[in-house]
Amino acid sequence: MKVRIDRDRCEGHGRCHALAPGLFELDAFGHATALADGNVPPGMEGKARLAAANCPEYAVRVVEDDG
Amino acid sequence: MSDRKPAPPAEAGADAPVCLISDPAFERPPVTDWHTDWDHLDARWRDDPFPIWDALREGPIARTERFEGAWLPTRYEDVRAIAYDTEHFSSRRAVLRDRKFDGPPLPSPPITSDPPEHKAHKQVLLPFFTPQEVGKLEPLTRRICNALIDEFIAAGRCDAAQQYARHIPVRIIAYMLGVPVRDSHLFIRWIHEILEVGASDDELNSSATKAMRDYFRHHIALRKEGRTEADPDGPVPDLIRLMMDGSLNGVPFEERHVLGTLTLLMVAGIDTTWSAIGASILHLARHPEDRRRLIEEPGLMPTAIEELLRAYSPVTMAREVSKDVELGGCPMKKGEMVLLCFPAANRDPAMFPDADKVVLDRQENRHGAFGLGIHRCVGSHLARMEMRVAIEEWLERIPNYRVAGDVRWSVGPVRGPRTLPVAFA
Numbered sequence: 001m002k003v004r005i006d007r008d009r010c011e012g013h014g015r016c017h018a019l020a021p022g023l024f025e026l027d028a029f030g031h032a033t034a035l036a037d038g039n040v041p042p043g044m045e046g047k048a049r050l051a052a053a054n055c056p057e058y059a060v061r062v063v064e065d066d067g
Numbered sequence: 068m069s070d071r072k073p074a075p076p077a078e079a080g081a082d083a084p085v086c087l088i089s090d091p092a093f094e095r096p097p098v099t100d101w102h103t104d105w106d107h108l109d110a111r112w113r114d115d116p117f118p119i120w121d122a123l124r125e126g127p128i129a130r131t132e133r134f135e136g137a138w139l140p141t142r143y144e145d146v147r148a149i150a151y152d153t154e155h156f157s158s159r160r161a162v163l164r165d166r167k168f169d170g171p172p173l174p175s176p177p178i179t180s181d182p183p184e185h186k187a188h189k190q191v192l193l194p195f196f197t198p199q200e201v202g203k204l205e206p207l208t209r210r211i212c213n214a215l216i217d218e219f220i221a222a223g224r225c226d227a228a229q230q231y232a233r234h235i236p237v238r239i240i241a242y243m244l245g246v247p248v249r250d251s252h253l254f255i256r257w258i259h260e261i262l263e264v265g266a267s268d269d270e271l272n273s274s275a276t277k278a279m280r281d282y283f284r285h286h287i288a289l290r291k292e293g294r295t296e297a298d299p300d301g302p303v304p305d306l307i308r309l310m311m312d313g314s315l316n317g318v319p320f321e322e323r324h325v326l327g328t329l330t331l332l333m334v335a336g337i338d339t340t341w342s343a344i345g346a347s348i349l350h351l352a353r354h355p356e357d358r359r360r361l362i363e364e365p366g367l368m369p370t371a372i373e374e375l376l377r378a379y380s381p382v383t384m385a386r387e388v389s390k391d392v393e394l395g396g397c398p399m400k401k402g403e404m405v406l407l408c409f410p411a412a413n414r415d416p417a418m419f420p421d422a423d424k425v426v427l428d429r430q431e432n433r434h435g436a437f438g439l440g441i442h443r444c445v446g447s448h449l450a451r452m453e454m455r456v457a458i459e460e461w462l463e464r465i466p467n468y469r470v471a472g473d474v475r476w477s478v479g480p481v482r483g484p485r486t487l488p489v490a491f492a
Contacts, residue, residue: 053431
């Protein structure tokens with residue numbers, strides 16, 4: 001599984017980082033980027049989905065391995 | 068009518084009583100039809116807006132001839148569409164007024180800024196308000212909360228809005244701006260005059276705005292003389308210094324930009340979070356099952372805060388139609404106003420299952436309490452931190468309490484409890 005951030009959509013709500021700090025980091029302006037090239041470590045899939053489901057800008061996308 | 072007495076002198080202290088319960092709502096012609104004559108300053112909206120929004124969501128975007136012609140989207144998708152459409156909807160008038168001020172409105176960057184200038188106006192502030200930076204203020208926030216609780220806990224009762232919630236954000240923003248906390252009562256009064264009474268009272272709105280700008284001029288002048296009344300432990304630079312030294316493409320910000328942003332930070336940083344904290348404490352008073360759950364499962368706090376923000380979003384923002392446009396069959400004409408009702412959008416059952424129910428562990432929650440799109444609230448992380456700390460410290464020391472008197476709500480673009488008498492068990 002991977003997570004992707006659409007940087008054009010991100011407005012710095014920071015919800016993804018708050019819900020899944022292991023998957024995202026925030027830059028100096030509070031805008032998010034995915035850590036580890038977006039690769040979601042085993043066991044973190046739920047957190048990744050939660051981050052996507054809470055982004056008010058639909059900027060976080062989860063890419064399933066088989067999809 | 069409104070309290071027109073001059074502000075008490077600064078030396079009166081942060082706890083000087085402030086009359087906040089003037090009622091512009093009762094002086095307005097009552098709304099007869101919410102679909103064609105809505106008014107967010109009406110007493111029914113102030114006291115219980117939820118059924119009004121539920122009814123409006125079923126119809127076309129609501130219209131009123133008040134405010135010189137304005138629209139009211141209440142569905143999430145409509146609010147979102149307008150918030151994203153900066154081509155047809157300008158932010159230059161961010162608050163609805165009975166009569167628009169003549170001439171171009173005073174700018175309060177970045178909330179009144181449109182693209183392309185908006186980005187630079189906002190970026191100067193963003194590094195100051197990241198979750199990391201805001202985290203440094205958490206110990207101070209805890210101290211403030213506990214000092215407030217110390218003052219009333221022995222009495223076994225308090226007004227949680229007047230004696231607790233209202234003092235927390237104002238003290239933090241004073242610290243960040245670099246102005247003395249003892250002047251808090253002035254800030255609260257000016258904001259009341261601008262946001263609540265000021266929508267219909269031009270004179271009071273103008274005098275409060277002027278007083279606030281003069282206040283910041285004074286503190287800028289002090290800094291130019293190498294002096295400051297900032298808290299010695301406060302941030303370096305503080306927000307006043309940050310704006311004084313700010314520039315755009317190498318050109319220093321004009322005075323009206325600096326004053327506009329500083330005024331905005333004060334206006335936006337106080338009533339909003341005061342409202343969110345108060346509404347949360349009220350919800351937990353009326354729902355002991357939620358209160359117990361939050362005490363027993365503190366790990367729920369992050370989702371609980373978001374859910375309380377969704378269910379009791381305090382803030383609506385206005386837009387001005389800058390180009391004729393049709394939305395959902397409604398012809399919106401240049402110069403008309405729109406009230407972006409994020410609180411109504413956040414209760415839209417098409418977006419949130421069980422929208423009227425507070426679900427502390429709600430998993431999917433794309434609420435727009437802090438706005439959607441480019442105008443996402445700069446202070447959102449500060450507000451969240453203050454809310455979380457204020458609720459944690461309250462529940463730690465006052466785990467059992469109940470409402471013990473009349474709850475009165477504010478009128479205007481920021482809605483929250485302004486009196487909240489509670490008795491402790």
